[in-house]
Amino acid sequence: MTATLIDGKAIAEQLRGGIAQAVKGLERDHGFVPGLAVVLVGDNPASQVYVRSKAKQTVEAGMRSIEHKLAETTPEADLLALVKALNTDPTIDGILVQLPLPSHINADLILETIDPAKDVDGFHPVNAGRLMTGTGGLVPCTPLGSLKLIKSVRADLSGLDAVVVGRSNIVGKPMAQLLIGENCTVTMAHSRTRDLPAVCRRADILIAAVGRPLMVKGDWVKEGAIVIDVGINRVDAPDLGPGKTRLVGDVDFEAARQRAGAITPVPGGVGPMTIACLLANTVTASCLRRGLVPPVL
Ligand code: NDP
Numbered sequence: 001m002t003a004t005l006i007d008g009k010a011i012a013e014q015l016r017g018g019i020a021q022a023v024k025g026l027e028r029d030h031g032f033v034p035g036l037a038v039v040l041v042g043d044n045p046a047s048q049v050y051v052r053s054k055a056k057q058t059v060e061a062g063m064r065s066i067e068h069k070l071a072e073t074t075p076e077a078d079l080l081a082l083v084k085a086l087n088t089d090p091t092i093d094g095i096l097v098q099l100p101l102p103s104h105i106n107a108d109l110i111l112e113t114i115d116p117a118k119d120v121d122g123f124h125p126v127n128a129g130r131l132m133t134g135t136g137g138l139v140p141c142t143p144l145g146s147l148k149l150i151k152s153v154r155a156d157l158s159g160l161d162a163v164v165v166g167r168s169n170i171v172g173k174p175m176a177q178l179l180i181g182e183n184c185t186v187t188m189a190h191s192r193t194r195d196l197p198a199v200c201r202r203a204d205i206l207i208a209a210v211g212r213p214l215m216v217k218g219d220w221v222k223e224g225a226i227v228i229d230v231g232i233n234r235v236d237a238p239d240l241g242p243g244k245t246r247l248v249g250d251v252d253f254e255a256a257r258q259r260a261g262a263i264t265p266v267p268g269g270v271g272p273m274t275i276a277c278l279l280a281n282t283v284t285a286s287c288l289r290r291g292l293v294p295p296v297l
Contacts, residue, residue, distance in 0.1 A: 001223060003260035006149050012272035015148070015297060016061055019279045022295040023062040026286065034286035035064035036094040036120065036278075037086050041079060041105065042072035047098045054096070054275055061279050066092065076105045080113055087115040093286035094120035096278065117289050120281040123170060131177045138281050142209075143175035145273025146228045147182070150205060153226060153262040158183040161202050165189045165216070165250070166209035171230055175207055196220070208250035218255025227256055227263040230270050 027033050036058050040051045051067065058065040068082060079097075086095045095118045101107045111119075116126035122140040130137025150157065162184040166172035176186045189199050200206055200220040208216045209230035221227060231250030240246065249266030257263050264270055280297040287294040 001259060001261065003227070003257040004153060004262040005257075006153060006226075006228075006262050006264045006269060008145075008149055008264055008269040008272045011149060011152055012145070012276040015273070015276040016057065016279060018295075018297050019276070019283055020061045022283050022297065025295070026283070026292075027062075030290070030292065032286070032290070033062065033064055034093045034282050035066060035091050036096065036282045037066040037068065037089075037092045039068045039070065039079070039082065039086075039095070039097045041070045041074055041098070042102050044100065047100075051098055054278060057275050058279060058282070063279065063282060064091075072102055074102075074105075076109070079105060079110060083110060083113045087113075087118065092118065093289060094118055094278075094282035096121050118285055120278055120285055121170075122174070122281065128169065128174070131174055134181060138285060139178065140170055140174045141274045141277035141281060142171050142230060142270060143178050144280075145277040146175060146207060146230060146270050147178045148277070149228060149264055149270065149273060150226055157205065160184045160204040161187070162205040162207070163187045163189060163200055163203035164207045164209065165193075165196070165200065166207075166211075166230070168209065171209040172207075175209065175230075179205065210250045212250055213248050214250070214252040216251040216256065218252055218259055221251075221256045221259040223259050224261035225259070227251060227260045228270060229253070229264050229266050232266060232271060 038051050038054055055065040055067055086092050095114050097110055111123045116124045119127050119138055122138040127137040162179040164172050164176045167188050167190045176188050179186045197220045201222050203225055205226045207228045211231055213233040213235050229249035229251040233248050234245050235248055237244045237246040247267050284294040
């Protein structure tokens with residue numbers, strides 16, 4: 001079997017199109033345009049790239065993007081004060097503090113200070129609790145995007161065996177909660193899991209969110225499984241020339257696609273969905289804050 005390729009770029013573009021339509025509708029019918037504030041502390045090059053594309057895509061979707069760029073040496077108290085000001089600013093619907101933060105700043109404290117109603121990353125413990133209890137809230141963007149990719153190839157996931165490799169608060173745990181919500185039987189694997197290949201071979205849906213290049217081998221994949229590769233790893237690529245690098249996922253794509261039913265590539269799979277879901281969360285937050293029913297995106 002050669003797997004169907006799940007085209008995250010195309011699906012994200014479609015989602016952004018729906019978001020742009022929804023934003024026009026909100027302005028026309030309710031007289032407001034959602035606003036997303038992105039806070040960047042320091043000059044981490046990868047973070048700068050992420051923040052630039054978030055701002056660009058926010059504006060392309062017709063929303064307002066408000067950027068706050070702070071020096072690496074910004075005291076924690078100043079960042080806390082900014083977050084509190086954004087919490088009470090009625091023109092701001094979503095707040096995103098780009099991670100990682102410099103080591104002198106307590107990231108958990110900052111994230112817990114964001115108003116859960118504006119927490120478009122979905123990292124606040126209130127939103128984590130809401131996801132766990134199935135009581136609404138804002139869902140972390142990468143797992144939300146991954147679920148949309150799974151559902152692009154199979155609408156009903158009820159009863160399927162899902163294995164999530166990785167148990168971080170931002171990907172693995174919320175991913176498992178979303179799959180439980182879809183009535184999957186979910187196994188969470190991590191660095192202490194015994195016989196990981198055997199655990200993965202049980203999966204009708206296999207999610208790799210580890211951060212280890214090509215760790216998941218082709219023969220760990222059950223015939224016909226849906227494979228979602230969240231990992232983004234930069235590795236040396238001497239075949240492209242001296243000093244060159246390329247991005248690869250956590251899954252050995254070429255081998256896995258021979259067995260999977262559907263699989264995401266890296267790049268072009270989960271990555272593009274993450275920002276699209278951030279925009280979707282901003283629209284959702286803007287509606288919920290005003291007592292409106294959010295559009296289905
Ligand atoms: P973390 O480092 O926070 O978590 C990694 C998880 O993988 C941990 O639970 C760890 O287990 C587990 N793990 C590590 N080694 C092994 C192993 N040998 N076998 C089984 N499990 C292992 O990473 P994140 O969740 O933040 O990110 C994971 C990957 O996803 C990274 O490549 C990151 O770049 C990518 N990512 C991509 C995004 C996107 O937009 N596409 C967004 C966010 C992340 P333990 O808990 O036991 O240590």
